[in-house]
Amino acid sequence: xxxxxxxxxxxxxxxxxxxxxxxxxxxxxxxxxxxxxxxxxxxxxxxxxxxxxxxxxxxxxxxxxxxxxxxxxxxxxxxxxxxxxxxxxxxxxxxxxxxxxxxxxxxxxxxxxxxxxxxxxxxxxxxxxxxxxxxxxxxxxxxxxxxxxxxxxxxxxxxxxxxxxxxxxxxxxxxxxxxxxxxxxxxxxxxxxxxxxxxxxxxxxxxxxxxxxxxxxxxxxxxxxxxxxxxxxxxxxxxxxxxxxxxxxxxxxxxxxxxxxxxxxxxxxxxxxxxxxxxxxxxxxxxxx
Numbered sequence: 001x002x003x004x005x006x007x008x009x010x011x012x013x014x015x016x017x018x019x020x021x022x023x024x025x026x027x028x029x030x031x032x033x034x035x036x037x038x039x040x041x042x043x044x045x046x047x048x049x050x051x052x053x054x055x056x057x058x059x060x061x062x063x064x065x066x067x068x069x070x071x072x073x074x075x076x077x078x079x080x081x082x083x084x085x086x087x088x089x090x091x092x093x094x095x096x097x098x099x100x101x102x103x104x105x106x107x108x109x110x111x112x113x114x115x116x117x118x119x120x121x122x123x124x125x126x127x128x129x130x131x132x133x134x135x136x137x138x139x140x141x142x143x144x145x146x147x148x149x150x151x152x153x154x155x156x157x158x159x160x161x162x163x164x165x166x167x168x169x170x171x172x173x174x175x176x177x178x179x180x181x182x183x184x185x186x187x188x189x190x191x192x193x194x195x196x197x198x199x200x201x202x203x204x205x206x207x208x209x210x211x212x213x214x215x216x217x218x219x220x221x222x223x224x225x226x227x228x229x230x231x232x233x234x235x236x237x238x239x240x241x242x243x244x245x246x247x248x249x250x251x252x253x254x255x256x257x258x259x260x261x262x263x264x265x266x267x268x269x270x271x272x273x274x275x276x277x278x279x280x281x282x283x284x285x286x287x288x289x
Contacts, residue, residue: 015037018037025041039057069083114253124260125139126142128256141273145276148162158203182226184222185223186224186226189224228244235276237276239272245262
């Protein structure tokens, strides 16, 4: 990823979403050549010269301080994920590292202790992924929940490939359109953290070539954190499930994120999840005989 272009495109797309009124500036009218704020208006709200901001929006991040990042973030009303993404992009640009010097190490398996921990969590589905959204590990119930994604997939199974390239995803995710935006926003954030990850670049290139929707969403430069929320799916065996999730970064396995799904006790989803657990256990017992 070209970090100069990424900085420029990100700032431009954020600026286009705002109006003078939203940032507390008067709108004197007149024809605007592009939607949103002018560069001079961003600079005014951020407390810097217009030339300095223009240089930054062209991708020249040399010497940009945390205070400048905070000022721009405030002017563009960036949320926490967007602020972190801008910081990552500027840090990468200032590092000036060449791709071969910045090869990230991607873990492909858990430590034995963490593997034991997720296997012990037998009443809830657990899914472990890396920043590229590769499936690194699941517990038994997690594999049963995401069987549509994991079964018959060439390793490593990848959530983005499933969502954009597998027709079953549109049935599995009941809010498939929202899921597509979330997936792209997560990958865009990871691209800011790991701009020289060749496998991530290959994944983005593949999806951009094979999916018009992915290419459109990627161009929006939206970013997102993946911490908590609701996942509504249609499981091919037990039907509709509305699952809350909590995502946690693993300190013992850096670069990996563990996602734990659960259901409200007494709800239909809770009963169906228990049914899935029982069916999975029965199948495993028959297979071991």
